[in-house]
Amino acid sequence: MALDERKKCILKAVVDDYIATAEPVGSKALVSRYHFKVSPATIRNEMAELEELGYLEQPHTSAGRVPSDKGYRAYVDTLLPVEDITREDAERISRYLSDSLDELTSLIRRASSVLSEQTGYTSVALSPQLHRSQLQQIKMLMIEPGRALVVVVLSAGVVKDRLVRIPDLLDAQQLMQVASAIESGLAGMKLDDITLVTVAAAARQTPVPDSLLNQVLYEAYVSIKQADNLEVYMDGTHNLLSFPEFSDVNKAREHLMTLTSSGMIAGYMNEMKDQEDQGASAGESTDLSEPEPPGAASRPAYTVRIGQEILLDGLQDCSFVTTTYKMGDYVAGRIGVIGPKRMTYGKVISHISFIKQTLNEQIRSLAAGRDRTEDHEDEA
Amino acid sequence: MALDERKKCILKAVVDDYIATAEPVGSKALVSRYHFKVSPATIRNEMAELEELGYLEQPHTSAGRVPSDKGYRAYVDTLLPVEDITREDAERISRYLSDSLDELTSLIRRASSVLSEQTGYTSVALSPQLHRSQLQQIKMLMIEPGRALVVVVLSAGVVKDRLVRIPDLLDAQQLMQVASAIESGLAGMKLDDITLVTVAAAARQTPVPDSLLNQVLYEAYVSIKQADNLEVYMDGTHNLLSFPEFSDVNKAREHLMTLTSSGMIAGYMNEMKDQEDQGASAGESTDLSEPEPPGAASRPAYTVRIGQEILLDGLQDCSFVTTTYKMGDYVAGRIGVIGPKRMTYGKVISHISFIKQTLNEQIRSLAAGRDRTEDHEDEA
DNA sequence: AATTAGCACTCATCCCGCAAGAGTGCTAAT
DNA sequence: ATTAGCACTCTTGCGGGATGAGTGCTAATT
Numbered sequence: 001m002a003l004d005e006r007k008k009c010i011l012k013a014v015v016d017d018y019i020a021t022a023e024p025v026g027s028k029a030l031v032s033r034y035h036f037k038v039s040p041a042t043i044r045n046e047m048a049e050l051e052e053l054g055y056l057e058q059p060h061t062s063a064g065r066v067p068s069d070k071g072y073r074a075y076v077d078t079l080l081p082v083e084d085i086t087r088e089d090a091e092r093i094s095r096y097l098s099d100s101l102d103e104l105t106s107l108i109r110r111a112s113s114v115l116s117e118q119t120g121y122t123s124v125a126l127s128p129q130l131h132r133s134q135l136q137q138i139k140m141l142m143i144e145p146g147r148a149l150v151v152v153v154l155s156a157g158v159v160k161d162r163l164v165r166i167p168d169l170l171d172a173q174q175l176m177q178v179a180s181a182i183e184s185g186l187a188g189m190k191l192d193d194i195t196l197v198t199v200a201a202a203a204r205q206t207p208v209p210d211s212l213l214n215q216v217l218y219e220a221y222v223s224i225k226q227a228d229n230l231e232v233y234m235d236g237t238h239n240l241l242s243f244p245e246f247s248d249v250n251k252a253r254e255h256l257m258t259l260t261s262s263g264m265i266a267g268y269m270n271e272m273k274d275q276e277d278q279g280a281s282a283g284e285s286t287d288l289s290e291p292e293p294p295g296a297a298s299r300p301a302y303t304v305r306i307g308q309e310i311l312l313d314g315l316q317d318c319s320f321v322t323t324t325y326k327m328g329d330y331v332a333g334r335i336g337v338i339g340p341k342r343m344t345y346g347k348v349i350s351h352i353s354f355i356k357q358t359l360n361e362q363i364r365s366l367a368a369g370r371d372r373t374e375d376h377e378d379e380a
Numbered sequence: 381m382a383l384d385e386r387k388k389c390i391l392k393a394v395v396d397d398y399i400a401t402a403e404p405v406g407s408k409a410l411v412s413r414y415h416f417k418v419s420p421a422t423i424r425n426e427m428a429e430l431e432e433l434g435y436l437e438q439p440h441t442s443a444g445r446v447p448s449d450k451g452y453r454a455y456v457d458t459l460l461p462v463e464d465i466t467r468e469d470a471e472r473i474s475r476y477l478s479d480s481l482d483e484l485t486s487l488i489r490r491a492s493s494v495l496s497e498q499t500g501y502t503s504v505a506l507s508p509q510l511h512r513s514q515l516q517q518i519k520m521l522m523i524e525p526g527r528a529l530v531v532v533v534l535s536a537g538v539v540k541d542r543l544v545r546i547p548d549l550l551d552a553q554q555l556m557q558v559a560s561a562i563e564s565g566l567a568g569m570k571l572d573d574i575t576l577v578t579v580a581a582a583a584r585q586t587p588v589p590d591s592l593l594n595q596v597l598y599e600a601y602v603s604i605k606q607a608d609n610l611e612v613y614m615d616g617t618h619n620l621l622s623f624p625e626f627s628d629v630n631k632a633r634e635h636l637m638t639l640t641s642s643g644m645i646a647g648y649m650n651e652m653k654d655q656e657d658q659g660a661s662a663g664e665s666t667d668l669s670e671p672e673p674p675g676a677a678s679r680p681a682y683t684v685r686i687g688q689e690i691l692l693d694g695l696q697d698c699s700f701v702t703t704t705y706k707m708g709d710y711v712a713g714r715i716g717v718i719g720p721k722r723m724t725y726g727k728v729i730s731h732i733s734f735i736k737q738t739l740n741e742q743i744r745s746l747a748a749g750r751d752r753t754e755d756h757e758d759e760a
Numbered sequence: 761a762a763t764t765a766g767c768a769c770t771c772a773t774c775c776c777g778c779a780a781g782a783g784t785g786c787t788a789a790t
Numbered sequence: 791a792t793t794a795g796c797a798c799t800c801t802t803g804c805g806g807g808a809t810g811a812g813t814g815c816t817a818a819t820t
Binding site: 028041045062339 | 771782784785
Binding site for chain 4: 039040041042045059060061062063179
């Protein structure tokens, strides 16, 4: 059932044209715009066959053709024009990302903002998940009687803090004792393995009356657990209003609503997080011939979800291109772009790939900067 | 040039009707819907006069009338139907706001979210400006060699922190020395009065080599200054897509763009911040008779900007209802609602007023909770 | 003097129909 | 296998009543 060379060419041309114009593309326009050496009639026959096979659809009789989800899929998997971002862009972006004040979250946030800016679509990023990283430090700082700041430092170098209420009678020294007891008891443990019980056990021998201790321990525990809170950064949400597919305000509103009910997206992305991306081509199956087109094989992995493949209600007219970023050796989070199915996949993927790469480098160099505080020249 | 009673009645009816329906309102509809005891012809004459006077306008010759900015102004200033939020709403909201974990910013953020949710418009809030509050504590916590967390506590009870790079050679004890030197030197000073020079002076006698000291001092200074950073919280931006006035996608997009280029709104609100709101009626002038309608006088102050009165490009079809909140005795920030000119002013104002009041109470009780750590029963 | 009934007039809006145009599918010729 | 030709379909755009809501004006009424 593989497509012959000419069909591929035509499919590619149709998708390209539709991406560019957002209008159904007809046989005549195709030959004139893409210099085919055959007549419109031939193209028509081919297109009819492509429609038969499910790669194209007609909005109505006597309109041009529009790619189906399957058509986009094939396009993305095997026909994708390889694009590269310009040297200047690459440098500007990596410079912008590299002065992110040592803050992992600010790095991710910026990456997201870069993506939406560069692609013109909506970008989404998941904060890194840290449940597999270890507790390194926990400090408690008395702000005033009854209030304290809990600072949690994780092995990943991530610092989170949180204001809490504590018993008024607890003094600064006791607070410090509790904190250092917890720290020495739990340092090196994975976040996953820390429970209220382990926290309590660690602080058992501190000379602080139980009546005061309990609340503090609870807050410490919550603070540690909260260090792993999943967050979503989104940028350029209103970009999608520029596209004709959302010229209907109600549709647009619905999309925005779905997007900004961030819990949904977070959950969805988080579910995909663990499944590693499949190299240069994406997850879903197609029945086109060559699984490894030349040139694209060297790109970092990414995932493309098209139309119905997205299991989130309200985003079925969209495509969702994502990739993961790592911390150390495990997948930490996911970052991606949401746009109309008629997306400039080539451009988006090149940017996503670049971001993935840069992000991984930056994270690695942040970590390295923490272990050995010298050598900063490991920029790619 | 004062309007007689009947004209006022008619104006009010027109505005009410237009707010409800978003469609030009005609004489016939008016008499039937609002039980006037006169005939449509009389209403027509009156409306013609109201148009002459500038309170109404006609979109085209044979359509009904629509309020002009001046019409809305008069409506807001003297005709506003007094609305009160329900007891349940009031309780739910104040309960929601009161468990804001002691965090001022989270309080403001929640207030903003409540506003947009309750009114169905877009809400905007400015973070409190703290430049007039005093530095109370500054701590520096070594995270690892070369990295520290600077924690700044202000008299307002606000805690801000920031990750910074410090010289690798500086050890934890030196860092603490520097911090406590700065703290004892500057505690009690207003943020406004703290400069790099005063910071340096405070830390002069610490036994830390200058070569290491400078960077730390600078970071401390920046952290202190950043405690006063102006932030904007916005909620329900996409609500405005529900209104027919934004059914044109381009207009909608433009509005969203203006709104989300948060710098503009922040600046604008910040400029208005210092001018205190004028009691129950608003800033701009009108020539209606009674300046103090009964019932509305008891409301907290607020400001209404209508249409052209808003000096921000792109929001000229909107109205902007804001109020201020205080910390101690000075105006700390501003919070408000942006919606179509055809806004349910009564409802919005009642909510804004309630929020203002609740916010002030909460802030006061936060402060009180810090001074005397007892008594929590000062809820209104 | 204020109110109202009556009437002519003005426009937006809706709907219908028609022509134009783009695109297709099919068939027959190359 | 390709292509030219042609009939057919269906959307889109446009003009033209018809509709109807609403106005302004005038003259009659209270």
